[in-house]
């Protein structure tokens with residue numbers, strides 16, 4: 090059964106279409122993320138589900154009910170926002186307990202039951218020791234966890250979380266991520282989680298919906314969206330360093346197919362991939378244009394020539410990681426990035442051999458700009 094289902098949801102602000110005919114369904118107990126850059130329509134989508142905003146068209150179901158005409162309170166959802174605001178004069182305990190005391194609540198808890206519920210949630214989030222403190226005596230990370238605890242203290246049908254850990258520093262983020270994962274597994278709750286951070290989405294989600302300018306680009310498991318990005322946009326959004334996108338054309342010669350970047354630079358395409366290139370390629374000025382994608386870990390670089398398909402480029406820049414190097418090359422009007430398996434100590438302008446691992450090639454239409462500018 091779908092716990093949350095939206096059908097053909099559209100929301101306009103004047104002439105801007107913030108959410109454009111979006112349909113998806115999120116299963117009972119699923120951790121479902123909405124991933125996209127700033128302005129993609131993520132927050133608006135959540136606000137429509139929560140009932141804070143009205144759609145121009147489309148239907149929203151929670152459980153098996155159509156909730157279009159229900160107030161936010163009647164929808165039985167809990168929402169946590171990026172910008173948390175705690176009540177400064179309340180203790181952490183009172184902040185977390187607040188939603189349980191709302192006069193509109195049907196379920197009234199005894200003080201003992203309430204304390205048990207608050208302590209359980211606080212312990213899950215690692216703030217059990219802080220219940221008597223005031224918010225001003227907490228660190229930013231602790232405050233964000235209190236705000237999350239407050240959002241999750243009720244047992245609504247669905248949690249809507251809008252970048253709830255965006256403001257934590259990198260280390261705290263990792264621990265908050267682990268906590269969220271634990272919470273969702275333990276409580277078996279349905280979560281729609283908005284983020285612009287692909288690492289969060291990959292780490293937490295059962296499935297990810299990728300939004301771009303109000304339109305769905307892809308919905309899939311973390312593996313699916315990483316391994317089989319449906320577009321150059323999705324490829325580019327997920328992964329660091331980002332996937333390389335190289336524009337060229339498909340050429341046929343002596344029954345073989347080649348990907349040609351420029352006059353003296355073309356590589357033969359494995360027979361097994363030819364039909365995929367045919368599908369992606371388009372006609373332009375009498376040529377078969379195509380964009381290929383390859384992740385930096387599959388761009389093999391070495392001092393020796395590894396195959397007939399190897400090509401040589403001068404090193405543009407090298408950046409070192411703890412156990413690998415990121416090597417950049419100039420390729421036409423873009424950069425080609427390789428991630429090595431070990432650190433390399435190559436100099437600038439030194440020529441090295443490059444190979445693409447063909448089974449990791451992607452073929453795309455051109456929808457994002459990747460020029461160096």
Ligand code: ADP
Nearest residue numbers: 102105107125126127128129130131132133134
């Ligand atoms: P995201 O959360 O993915 O960053 P939003 O849903 O906040 O995106 O916004 C989507 C688009 O709608 C953006 O272009 C944003 O500027 C616009 N927008 C959001 N809220 C309003 C509003 N109240 N009035 C006008 N435009 C808005």
Ligand code: MG
Nearest residue numbers: 128131132133
């Ligand atoms: Mg937002």
